[in-house]
Amino acid sequence: MSTALDDNGFAFVAQVPVRWSDMDAFGHINHARMVTVLEEARIEWLLSAGTEHVEGSEDLTVFQPLIKSSMIVNVEVRYQGQLRHEDTPLQVGMWIKQVRSVDFTIGYEVRSATADPGSKAATVASTQLAVVDIAAERLQRLTDQQKAYLKNWMRD
Numbered sequence: 001m002s003t004a005l006d007d008n009g010f011a012f013v014a015q016v017p018v019r020w021s022d023m024d025a026f027g028h029i030n031h032a033r034m035v036t037v038l039e040e041a042r043i044e045w046l047l048s049a050g051t052e053h054v055e056g057s058e059d060l061t062v063f064q065p066l067i068k069s070s071m072i073v074n075v076e077v078r079y080q081g082q083l084r085h086e087d088t089p090l091q092v093g094m095w096i097k098q099v100r101s102v103d104f105t106i107g108y109e110v111r112s113a114t115a116d117p118g119s120k121a122a123t124v125a126s127t128q129l130a131v132v133d134i135a136a137e138r139l140q141r142l143t144d145q146q147k148a149y150l151k152n153w154m155r156d
Contacts (some may be wrong), residue, residue, distance in 0.1 A: 007127075008117040010093035010109075011153035012048065014041035018088035029083045035075060038108055038125055041092035045106075046070075049117050058066035063129045063149055065140060068103075073103060074128040085110030096153040102139045103130040128139045 004011055017103035022033040029037070046067045083090065090110055097107040105128045133140040142150075 004007040005095060005155065008093060009155050010117075011095045012041075012045040012093075012135070013117075014044045014092045014094070015089040015113075016040050016092055017039060018083070018085050018090060020085060025083055027084055031077065034077060034083075034110070034123060037090060037092065037110065038075075038077075038127065041108065042106060043126065044061075045094055063146060064135055066142075066146060066150070069132050069134050069140070070129040071132050072127055073130045075125070076127075077123060080120060083110065083112060084123045086096060087114070087122075089113050091115065091117065093117065095155050096150050097126055097155075098128075099142070099147050099150045102141050103128055104142070105129070107155075 006013070016037050018029065018037075022029050022037075024030040091113065093109045093111075095107050096104060098105040105126050108123070108127075109126040110123035110125070111117070111119065111121055115122075131140045131142060131146075132138070
């Protein structure tokens with residue numbers, strides 16, 4: 001299977017601006033705001049991924065549940081360096097870490113605007129998302145086609 005990753009191992013890199021209100025009293029990006037940065041980057045990626053052509057599928061509606069009805073199951077954030085207001089816009093590189101029957105996990109590496117994409121990330125994170133059948137109020141299994149679509153963005 002061909003990969004959709006760039007030379008740095010990212011499926012998508014979002015540029016997320018840092019707002020003055022994102023800072024804590026020590027001038028670092030606040031933890032809750034970092035989770036928001038991840039969310040903004042993830043939404044940008046998922047929305048863009050939902051509009052691209054998928055080989056072997058003319059019907060993109062099969063991928064809409066991945067975009068429109070995924071809910072967060074777990075969030076993990078590890079800080080390895082400082083990020084401040086002057087680091088804007090943050091480079092948020094993303095890829096798929098894992099695909100299972102009812103969920104998938106997105107990996108993140110967050111760097112300052114001036115950091116080399118191959119340098120140590122200031123923040124490493126992941127979010128586990130489960131697809132939900134909103135009307136039935138229960139988890140929805142990923143189809144084989146959805147799994148294959150997500151696996152295009154996995155690292156080896």
